[in-house]
Amino acid sequence: MSQVKYNRLSSADSGLEDSAFAIDFKSPFSYKSVYTYSKSAAPYIGEERDYKPSVLTLVCTWTVIIISHLILLVTFPISGWFAVKFVQQFERVVVFRLGRLQQPRGPGMILVVPVLDAWKRVDLRVRAFNVPPQQLLTTDGAALHIGATVYFRITDAILSVASIQDLNHSVRILGQTVMMNLLCSRSKGEIDSDKQYICTYMQEEMNSATQSWGVEVSRVELSESTILFEPPEQNFNKVSGILGQLAQQLGGGGTSLPSLLQPNLIPPAEDTKPPASSAFQPLPAISPEELMDSVRQIIDVQLVRDVGAVYVFRITGEKGGTYYLDLKIGLGEVGRGRPPYCEPDVVLTATLHDLQSMLHGQLKPYAAYMSGKLKVDGDLRTAMQLEEVVKKLKEAEEHNKPEEWMQIGSVVGHIPE
Numbered sequence: 001m002s003q004v005k006y007n008r009l010s011s012a013d014s015g016l017e018d019s020a021f022a023i024d025f026k027s028p029f030s031y032k033s034v035y036t037y038s039k040s041a042a043p044y045i046g047e048e049r050d051y052k053p054s055v056l057t058l059v060c061t062w063t064v065i066i067i068s069h070l071i072l073l074v075t076f077p078i079s080g081w082f083a084v085k086f087v088q089q090f091e092r093v094v095v096f097r098l099g100r101l102q103q104p105r106g107p108g109m110i111l112v113v114p115v116l117d118a119w120k121r122v123d124l125r126v127r128a129f130n131v132p133p134q135q136l137l138t139t140d141g142a143a144l145h146i147g148a149t150v151y152f153r154i155t156d157a158i159l160s161v162a163s164i165q166d167l168n169h170s171v172r173i174l175g176q177t178v179m180m181n182l183l184c185s186r187s188k189g190e191i192d193s194d195k196q197y198i199c200t201y202m203q204e205e206m207n208s209a210t211q212s213w214g215v216e217v218s219r220v221e222l223s224e225s226t227i228l229f230e231p232p233e234q235n236f237n238k239v240s241g242i243l244g245q246l247a248q249q250l251g252g253g254g255t256s257l258p259s260l261l262q263p264n265l266i267p268p269a270e271d272t273k274p275p276a277s278s279a280f281q282p283l284p285a286i287s288p289e290e291l292m293d294s295v296r297q298i299i300d301v302q303l304v305r306d307v308g309a310v311y312v313f314r315i316t317g318e319k320g321g322t323y324y325l326d327l328k329i330g331l332g333e334v335g336r337g338r339p340p341y342c343e344p345d346v347v348l349t350a351t352l353h354d355l356q357s358m359l360h361g362q363l364k365p366y367a368a369y370m371s372g373k374l375k376v377d378g379d380l381r382t383a384m385q386l387e388e389v390v391k392k393l394k395e396a397e398e399h400n401k402p403e404e405w406m407q408i409g410s411v412v413g414h415i416p417e
């Protein structure tokens with residue numbers, strides 16, 4: 001077998017140093033980054049490192065410190081009651097000596113000079129607070145009343161004191177804001193089924209903000225939600241109706257699928273309805289008395305049983321006034337002024353146009369409340385019971401159709417095939 005000898009290659013490019021084609025990779029610029037890539041820290045840390053006091057400042061500072069300690073030593077039996085502090089195992093003391101931040105002290109016995117040091121005790125134990133129940137509107141139109149409980153603790157005593165002014169209030173506001181942003185971007189079904197995921201995501205979002213405060217959010221729990229307004233099911237009913245017709249056409253055997261696409265030029269007499277408009281028809285200008293008269297005509301015993309509340313309407317504007325709707329006592333009553341027999345459960349304030357739009361179904365009560373068009377003084381759930389009155393008014397309007405549509409329906413229904 002022949003032997004092969006390997007020679008080490010030279011790592012230097014010979015002959016290129018003096019060549020005209022040699023490339024100089026040295027840059028004339030200095031790339032010094034303006035950013036510091038380190039853990040989150042408060043702004044005071046950089047100022048502390050860069051601050052260089054003058055000689056006169058140092059002399060005055062040490063003079064005051066030495067004199068204060070001498071006075072403390074001379075008057076020790078008395079000054080000990082003010083200078084000696086006992087710190088628990090779960091506590092730390094943050095000290096500012098002549099305005100300059102010191103290292104946290106504790107646990108155990110520490111010495112605080114009364115004149116020189118300003119100090120604050122920090123509790124490192126886990127604490128909790130409740131996010132007050134908020135009224136929110138989901139993506140599918142449901143109105144919920146829901147809150148949360150947040151557990152957090154302080155991990156850095158210095159950051160919790162020096163980087164934020166009011167720690168407890170700031171964490172509360174942050175929890176409320178994060179919860180509202182997360183829940184308002186989801187539907188009611190997603191909130192009910194993904195509660196654990198929402199809690200985890202809310203915890204991560206809060207930790208990303210509180211890290212620079214020296215705070216760690218350890219747990220988040222959503223409270224039980226109260227449904228103020230169910231999501232509308234119009235779109236679902238429309239889709240289910242189309243699918244039902246498709247199933248009948250495919251399963252009947254006598255009619256082919258393309259017949260679904262052919263419009264019925266001669267509908268049956270019982271299904272004849274006025275053509276639906278894609279937009280709401282403009283409401284006629286009426287007085288508050290006429291609006292209340294239309295409500296008076298649909299009051300019955302069943303409506304009183306379903307609602308069981310007394311409303312007061314404060315109508316603002318030129319034709320304003322105060323009216324009441326009693327759906328709690330007897331057979332129900334509508335009148336001007338305050339209710340004569342009992343106190344109202346809810347007081348509603350709106351303009352005449354907005355109130356007319358709500359009662360005729362063109363404006364949802366909860367949507368009016370969220371947009372500021374309707375002011376509610378009382379129980380919001382009771383105020384949302386106005387939907388029962390709106391349903392009754394719709395049924396009355398459909399029952400009292402214009403006679404011309406009835407005549408058109410009867411003529412079309414008797415056209416021979």
